[in-house]
Amino acid sequence: MNRKFLKYLVSVGLAIGIVTACKDEFLTRDPQGQYSPTALKTPSGVEGLLIGAYSMIDGQGLDGQDPWNNDIQSWVFGGLASDDSYKGTDAGDQPEQSFIEKYDFQPTNNHIKNKWRGLYKGVARTNDVINTLAEVEGMSEARRAQIIAEARFLRGLFHFEAKKMWKTVPYIDENTYKLDDLESTKIPNDKDIWPMIEADFKAASDALPVTQSQVGRPTKSAALAFLAKAYMYQGWNVTTGAPNLPALQKAKPVLEQIVASGKFSLAPRFEDNFLIGTRNNAESIFEIQYSVSSASGDAADAGVGLAHPYIDPWGCCGFYQPSQNLVNAFKTTATGLPLLDAFNDSDVKNDQGLKYSDPFEPYTGTLDPRLDVTVGRRGILFKDFKIHGSDFIRDPTYAGPYSPKKHISEKAGFGVNGWGNLSSNNYRIMRYGMVLLWLAEVEVELGNLENARKLVNQIRTRAANPAGFVKKAVQGPKSRDDYTVLNEPAANYVIKTYDQAWADAATARKAVRFESRLEFAMEGHRFFDLQRWGIAAETLNKYVTVEATKRVYKKGAVFTKGKNEYFPIPQEAIDRSYKEGAATLTQDPAYK
Structure with missing residues (x-):
C-alpha cells in the first residue's frame, strides 16, 4: 500500500x-x-x-x-x-x-x-x-x-x-x-x-x-x-x-x-470578535475552532504559530508585526472620520529606540479605538497580560515597535505552557461585519451610495461603543505584571459615523475600502482585498516607498503589476x- x-x-x-x-x-x-x-x-x-x-x-x-x-x-x-x-x-x-x-x-x-x-x-x-x-x-x-x-x-x-x-x-x-x-x-x-x-x-x-x-x-x-x-x-x-x-x-x-x-448581528463590542470568552457569538457565521488549552507547544502551533510577542509568558517568536502604515491608518479627524488620503503623511508616535524604562510621552492625537484592539503599542495594556513596550519586540531596529494582538487570547485561555494560548482563540474566518461591508462594496458599484453609507455606519457605530474601548493602565512598581486598570480610555479615541452623503462613487469606494482595512486589519485578508480590487500594485508600491525609509531591508522592493x-x-x-x-x-x- x-x-x-x-x-x-x-x-x-x-x-x-x-x-x-x-x-x-x-x-x-x-x-x-x-x-x-x-x-x-x-x-x-x-x-x-x-x-x-x-x-x-x-x-x-x-x-x-x-x-x-x-x-x-x-x-x-x-x-x-x-x-x-x-x-x-x-x-x-x-x-x-x-x-x-x-x-x-x-x-x-x-x-x-x-x-x-x-x-x-x-x-x-x-x-x-x-x-x-x-x-x-x-x-x-x-x-x-x-x-x-x-x-x-x-x-x-x-x-x-x-x-x-x-x-x-x-x-x-x-x-x-x-x-x-x-x-x-x-x-x-x-x-x-x-x-x-x-x-x-x-x-x-x-x-x-x-x-x-x-x-x-x-x-x-x-x-x-x-x-x-x-x-x-x-x-x-x-x-x-x-x-x-x-x-x-x-x-x-x-x-x-x-x-x-x-440570525446575525454585530457583537456589541469590536473586541468580542477576538476574545475566547466571546467565541461563537451572534456575529460569527463560520469560526475555526481551537481548544482552550494545549498539552504542548507543538499543539499550540494550530493557532497562529510564531506570531506572538517575544516577551514572557510567550518567550517566542515575534513574527507578524504591524506596520507603521497600518497604525497611521487609525488616525481620525477632529470630527472622528478617517484620513482617507492623508493618513500616512505623519506617524503616530511610537517608542522606536527606547527601552521600557525610558520616559515616553504618548501620542495625543485622535484615534479610531479599533487600533488598540488590533495592535500592541507602547503604554497600552496588551490584552490582560502586560503594558506594551519595547521588551515585547525581538529586534525593534529591524521590525519596528508594534505587536499583533487580535489572535492572542486573554489569560483565561492561556495553556499549560508559553505557547498554549495560541491554540485557544478561535479564528472568525466569516463574520457578519464582512457581509455588511461586502454589501456596501456592491451598493457603491451599483450606484446606491446612500445604502452603502448606512451599511458602513453600522460598522462605525459599533466601533464607537465606549464599552469596547481599551482602558488605560498604569504600571506598578513591583514588576511588569503589576499594573492598575483605570476607568478611562487608553488614548484619545474619537470615532463618528459618516453623516454627510458621499459626493460620488470614487469617494464612497475609497471610504468603504478604508473601512474594510480598519475592521479586518491583521486578520490575513488585506493582500487579497488589494488583489481583488485591482489596486495592489499602486497601493503596495506607494507603501514600500515610505516604509523603506523606516525599514532599510524594504529598499528595492517592487510589486510588479500583472505578476505579483x-x-x-x-x-x-x-x-x-x-x-x-x-x-x-x-x-x-x-x-x-
Missing part, C-alpha cells in the same frame, strides 16, 4: 477516535485509536474521515512542513505581503518570509509549496469522504446528505483558498481524485474553476441545516456567505480594477438573504504532475 496513504489512514483513524468521543464540542478531544481501511467504510469510519478533512483547515498533520505555511489565517500571504505588517522577529529568522514580504515570489519557496500541499491534501480528504460514503451501509439518508454537504463546503473552501493564491489552479472532485496521490497533482489547471467552487457552496447551502448542534460545523448561512465571497472575488478585474457588475449582481441577493435571515497579484505554482507540484512524459500543471506565464 502507498506509504502516504498509510500515514493518511493513521491520521484518519485518530480522527475517528475523536468523533466517537464527541459530545457538545467539536474537534476538542484528544485522539484515540487507529482504524483499518475496512473500518472506514462504516458510519463511524466515514464520520472520522470527515473530521480528518476538517483537520486540514489549520494545516496540522502534514509531514515535512511547518503549520504556519498552511495556516488558514494566512498571515504569511495575506498579511506579510500586504501593507498591514512586517515579517517581524529578526533578519535571520524564517528568511523565506522575507522574500514574500518583498514580492520576490519564487516557485521554489517552501512556504508557497507547502500552502499548495496543504490545500490540495485537504481537497483529497473531502473527496475521500464522498467516495467512501458511497460504500457505507446503515446510515440514514438525512445524515448521508449532511456529510456530503459538509464535505462539499470544505472542498469549496480549500479550492477557494487556492484560487486566491494562484491565478490558475486545478479543481479536483470525487471523480477525478486518485487515492494513491493525495496531492492530486496530475489534473491540469486549464479551466476557470470559479463555477465549480460556486457549485460546491450552492450545493452545501441547499443541504446544510440552519443551525448545527456542534460548533465548528458549517450552516446554510456559512455556505451562502462563502458563495457570496466567491462572487466578490470575481467582482473586479485584478489587473485594471474595473468592476465586473454581473458578479457583484450575483453577490447582492445572497448577501441580502443573510442579512434578512435575522498571484503567487507562482510551486515547482515541486509541476514536477510531480508529469503524466505520459508531459507536465499537466502549467506555470503562470508571468513567472516563466
Whole structure:
C-alpha cells in the first residue's frame, strides 16, 4: 500500500477516535485509536474521515512542513505581503518570509509549496469522504446528505483558498481524485474553476441545516456567505480594477438573504470578535475552532504559530508585526472620520529606540479605538497580560515597535505552557461585519451610495461603543505584571459615523475600502482585498516607498503589476504532475 496513504489512514483513524468521543464540542478531544481501511467504510469510519478533512483547515498533520505555511489565517500571504505588517522577529529568522514580504515570489519557496500541499491534501480528504460514503451501509439518508454537504463546503473552501493564491489552479472532485496521490497533482489547471467552487457552496447551502448542534460545523448561512465571497472575488478585474457588475449582481441577493435571515448581528463590542470568552457569538457565521488549552507547544502551533510577542509568558517568536502604515491608518479627524488620503503623511508616535524604562510621552492625537484592539503599542495594556513596550519586540531596529494582538487570547485561555494560548482563540474566518461591508462594496458599484453609507455606519457605530474601548493602565512598581486598570480610555479615541452623503462613487469606494482595512486589519485578508480590487500594485508600491525609509531591508522592493497579484505554482507540484512524459500543471506565464 502507498506509504502516504498509510500515514493518511493513521491520521484518519485518530480522527475517528475523536468523533466517537464527541459530545457538545467539536474537534476538542484528544485522539484515540487507529482504524483499518475496512473500518472506514462504516458510519463511524466515514464520520472520522470527515473530521480528518476538517483537520486540514489549520494545516496540522502534514509531514515535512511547518503549520504556519498552511495556516488558514494566512498571515504569511495575506498579511506579510500586504501593507498591514512586517515579517517581524529578526533578519535571520524564517528568511523565506522575507522574500514574500518583498514580492520576490519564487516557485521554489517552501512556504508557497507547502500552502499548495496543504490545500490540495485537504481537497483529497473531502473527496475521500464522498467516495467512501458511497460504500457505507446503515446510515440514514438525512445524515448521508449532511456529510456530503459538509464535505462539499470544505472542498469549496480549500479550492477557494487556492484560487486566491494562484491565478490558475486545478479543481479536483470525487471523480477525478486518485487515492494513491493525495496531492492530486496530475489534473491540469486549464479551466476557470470559479463555477465549480460556486457549485460546491450552492450545493452545501441547499443541504446544510440552519443551525448545527456542534460548533465548528458549517450552516446554510456559512455556505451562502462563502458563495457570496466567491462572487466578490470575481467582482473586479485584478489587473485594471474595473468592476465586473454581473458578479457583484450575483453577490447582492445572497448577501441580502443573510442579512434578512435575522440570525446575525454585530457583537456589541469590536473586541468580542477576538476574545475566547466571546467565541461563537451572534456575529460569527463560520469560526475555526481551537481548544482552550494545549498539552504542548507543538499543539499550540494550530493557532497562529510564531506570531506572538517575544516577551514572557510567550518567550517566542515575534513574527507578524504591524506596520507603521497600518497604525497611521487609525488616525481620525477632529470630527472622528478617517484620513482617507492623508493618513500616512505623519506617524503616530511610537517608542522606536527606547527601552521600557525610558520616559515616553504618548501620542495625543485622535484615534479610531479599533487600533488598540488590533495592535500592541507602547503604554497600552496588551490584552490582560502586560503594558506594551519595547521588551515585547525581538529586534525593534529591524521590525519596528508594534505587536499583533487580535489572535492572542486573554489569560483565561492561556495553556499549560508559553505557547498554549495560541491554540485557544478561535479564528472568525466569516463574520457578519464582512457581509455588511461586502454589501456596501456592491451598493457603491451599483450606484446606491446612500445604502452603502448606512451599511458602513453600522460598522462605525459599533466601533464607537465606549464599552469596547481599551482602558488605560498604569504600571506598578513591583514588576511588569503589576499594573492598575483605570476607568478611562487608553488614548484619545474619537470615532463618528459618516453623516454627510458621499459626493460620488470614487469617494464612497475609497471610504468603504478604508473601512474594510480598519475592521479586518491583521486578520490575513488585506493582500487579497488589494488583489481583488485591482489596486495592489499602486497601493503596495506607494507603501514600500515610505516604509523603506523606516525599514532599510524594504529598499528595492517592487510589486510588479500583472505578476505579483498571484503567487507562482510551486515547482515541486509541476514536477510531480508529469503524466505520459508531459507536465499537466502549467506555470503562470508571468513567472516563466
